[in-house]
Amino acid sequence: AYVAHPLDSFEEGSVTNMFTSIVGNVFGSKALRALRLEDLRIPPAYSKTFKGPPHGIQVERDKSNKYGRPLLGCTTKPKLGLSAKNYGRACYECLRGGLDLTKDDENVNSQPFMRWRDRFVFVAEAPNKAQGETGEIKGHYLNATAGDCEE
Template sequence: KLNKYGRPLLGCTIKPKLGLSAKNYGRAVYECLRGGLDFTKDDENVNSQPFIRWRDRFLFCAEAIYKSQAETGEIKGHCLNATAGTCEEMIKRAVYARDLGVPIVMHDYLTDNGLLLHIHRAMHAVIDRQKNHGMHFRVLAKALRMSGGDHIHAGTVVGKLEGERDITLGFVDLLRDDFIEKDRSRGIYFTQDWVSMPSVLPVTSGGIHVWHMPALTKIFGDDSVLQFGGGTLGHPWGNAPGAVANRVALEACVQARNEGRDLAREGNKIIREASKWSPELAAACEVWKAIKFEFDAVDKLDKPAS
């Protein structure tokens, strides 16, 4: 639907989550898409508050999509949060989004209407991090694939959403691959054959910025969505320069990878080289140069008793 190949998709969660009018919200969407992102998205809190009713938000976001497409010549998208209090209201909002021509809707948990369905893992930690009565996120992810989702937040490995690399890539492969072998070292406890069931794109989002781009490109590959919220809108020059910085960083990493360079070893050098001819990226590098998330993962593989 977005006609992008050979690289991960690049997205952004609009910030602040709440407080913008529908018109200003649409302007933020336009600036990000015009700057080079493939799509933007609503956060889980954005619903239909008195200051930003859902219908107004849908209209201004649709206008932003069409305007940015006309100016860039690229296909753009926005994940409209269609979550509501009843199933009937959610369907009504999703149908309205379809009628506007918006390609993606988001649900805080529709397999019809020809729309991409973006699944936000809001409150997942309440469900999957309690070992006594919880449900592992791997199970939730597989249930999502079985029920028809298209995108799901899958953790970042390097950002603020914790998750060990092997475990995260284990359920990412369960989402993307048609067949996956048993591999207990990655938390895959039995062989899974998905036959012809459509795959799901993993979305990495949460605490990521331009310095993470080489690692994210290497870890998640082309069939993924790299989604920068504050990493776009926190740019000191504004929303559009933030989008430019992320797009330049991504293109530089993809080009370096295709040339055979090692992103794990040369990642910082690649970003610095690209920043020499992109003032937007240089400013972003300066802002986020000292931001790190250092903690132990809660979700660890169970080790057999000795």
């Protein structure tokens, strides 16, 4: 089967929005037992709106001082339902346990039970605390897909 989406469904220049809309939520559906993405065609006009990442893996390695091995990370779970404080604690435990980085799931935005600003405060503590205890540089990637931190 072929599925086509109108380009107006996606934010210009947002690879995150496009992929999570097409792949993320659909493939995570428990109602679908067998699904495979075989081809993805992006119109050239839409491709031109992608500016690319501000930097690559070398900058991440330089910032973390980690070379010669994969950077180890995870998406914090459960992705929804935790308070900002408990979410930050989960990130800390992952980092203290040996991961290099944690990241927000694409569905973690600024929900009423965990606003972006509150999450930022508690998640910012996690790498700093784990780094102090392990002596290794740690990090967290926040999902910041809204126009600003108040959205």
